[in-house]
Amino acid sequence: MSTFASAREAARAAAWLETYGSPLYVYDLGEVELRARELLAVLPAGSRLLFSLKANPLPAIAARLCQLGCDAEVSSPGELAVALSVGFPAERVLYTGPGKSAEEVHRALGAGVTGFSAESWLDLERIDRAARAARVRARVLLRVNPNAPPVARLAMSGVSSQFGFDETELVEGRARLASLDGVELMGLHIYQGTQLADAQALLAAVQQALEVGEALCGALEMPFQVVDVGGGFPWPFATPGVGLEAAALQGPLALLAARRQRTASSALWFESGRWLCASSGALWTTVVDVKRSKGKQYVVLDSGIHHLGGMSGLGRVPLVGMGVARAGAETEPGALEEVNVVGPLCTPLDCFARNLKLPSLRPGDHVFIPNVGAYGLTASLTGFLSRPPPVEVAHRDGVVLSVSRLRWGHESYEPPATARLRSKQEAR
Numbered sequence: 001m002s003t004f005a006s007a008r009e010a011a012r013a014a015a016w017l018e019t020y021g022s023p024l025y026v027y028d029l030g031e032v033e034l035r036a037r038e039l040l041a042v043l044p045a046g047s048r049l050l051f052s053l054k055a056n057p058l059p060a061i062a063a064r065l066c067q068l069g070c071d072a073e074v075s076s077p078g079e080l081a082v083a084l085s086v087g088f089p090a091e092r093v094l095y096t097g098p099g100k101s102a103e104e105v106h107r108a109l110g111a112g113v114t115g116f117s118a119e120s121w122l123d124l125e126r127i128d129r130a131a132r133a134a135r136v137r138a139r140v141l142l143r144v145n146p147n148a149p150p151v152a153r154l155a156m157s158g159v160s161s162q163f164g165f166d167e168t169e170l171v172e173g174r175a176r177l178a179s180l181d182g183v184e185l186m187g188l189h190i191y192q193g194t195q196l197a198d199a200q201a202l203l204a205a206v207q208q209a210l211e212v213g214e215a216l217c218g219a220l221e222m223p224f225q226v227v228d229v230g231g232g233f234p235w236p237f238a239t240p241g242v243g244l245e246a247a248a249l250q251g252p253l254a255l256l257a258a259r260r261q262r263t264a265s266s267a268l269w270f271e272s273g274r275w276l277c278a279s280s281g282a283l284w285t286t287v288v289d290v291k292r293s294k295g296k297q298y299v300v301l302d303s304g305i306h307h308l309g310g311m312s313g314l315g316r317v318p319l320v321g322m323g324v325a326r327a328g329a330e331t332e333p334g335a336l337e338e339v340n341v342v343g344p345l346c347t348p349l350d351c352f353a354r355n356l357k358l359p360s361l362r363p364g365d366h367v368f369i370p371n372v373g374a375y376g377l378t379a380s381l382t383g384f385l386s387r388p389p390p391v392e393v394a395h396r397d398g399v400v401l402s403v404s405r406l407r408w409g410h411e412s413y414e415p416p417a418t419a420r421l422r423s424k425q426e427a428r
């Protein structure tokens with residue numbers, strides 16, 4: 001997507017902004033399909049691709065990825081509910097994440113999910129206990145934190161972290177693994193970080209994960225049915241551009257898979273959130289005010305860090321790049337100005353971009369932020385300042401397939417009956 005919307009895109013967006021209000025998230029399911037097909041086509045034969053709902057739990061997106069043959073990776077009761085509601089069979093769901101409560105493990109088992117990634121001894125023993133109580137066997141992947149880090153914007157392995165077992169810890173504690181009756185140890189889960197730098201970094205991470213698989217398969221003297229090598233497939237965030245060329249991965253991935261020895265017959269699983277849905281989404285906003293302060297030009301939008309990149313204020317998300325949708329803006333002579341683009345929240349952290357060169361903007365103009373289909377709305381500070389969440393529209397070829405809005409505001413809360421009883425007994 002370039003800095004200027006095409007006339008077709010601009011006209012479509014203008015009509016939807018008129019109907020559903022501004023700001024508006026627009027997701028093109030055609031893009032989701034394209035990305036999923038591209039990635040599925042280049043993975044080694046027999047691999048499975050898990051869609052990580054944390055990137056975007058919008059049901060229309062999850063449903064399409066389910067239909068296209070992806071499995072689901074979920075990390076919360078909410079993501080699980082979406083996955084099941086859009087048709088992922090429970091046996092195609094992997095429940096991951098540190099800090100899973102006994103209650104959520106119990107509920108997931110109750111919903112038929114038996115695939116879990118265990119992040120620690122306690123997590124593993126909790127899954128084991130819950131499975132025994134439910135009289136089922138949980139199929140568990142041990143999440144491993146490899147010794148070396150990947151080249152990632154947000155490395156989650158190879159450094160001290162809350163994620164997974166350190167490689168050495170697992171080997172030293174292997175006798176503990178033998179004592180679990182409620183779980184079947186299926187293999188390993190190695191997720192090294194999101195937004196890996198490029199194809200080379202991605203292939204290096206997969207290679208490292210496969211090597212860890214080989215080493216642990218030997219050290220634990222255990223066959224692995226599955227080696228989940230994670231992903232981290234990169235795509236630009238909130239700025240124009242495209243991600244890596246998927247086709248370039250096919251040959252090298254096949255070679256890496258073929259080099260395996262001890263794990264040669266293990267199924268390979270890959271995970272992706274960002275790459276599958278980043279390009280599908282754009283946040284369309286409207287300019288509310290244009291003002292000057294101490295020599296700087298400010299463009300105030302009707303959307304801010306409560307709708308996109310709430311973590312940018314914490315320095316974890318880069319400032320964004322924008323596109324402009326006013327007809328003729330791209331041809332206005334000498335019209336580029338340096339502006340700070342800010343949102344409507346009462347904090348200086350509510351800033352999308354500093355010193356960005358944009359055509360001169362006026363109140364009422366539409367500005368869009370591309371590549372926000374992943375880690376957009378639900379990775380933002382949606383509760384901050386109590387402004388309503390934007391409507392989300394999913395379409396295919398301009399035909400609207402779903403229109404929804406995240407729930408907003410407070411609802412009264414009734415604790416479950418057991419908790420009421422406990423608190424009454426404690427009060428006595």
Ligand SMILES: Cc1ncc(COP(=O)(O)O)c(C=O)c1O
Pocket residue numbers: 052054055073096191193194195230231232233271272273274275374
């Ligand atoms: C365990 C796990 N799997 C998958 C993902 C999705 O990563 P990405 O969106 O980079 O594909 C994440 C992201 O944090 C993760 O923690």
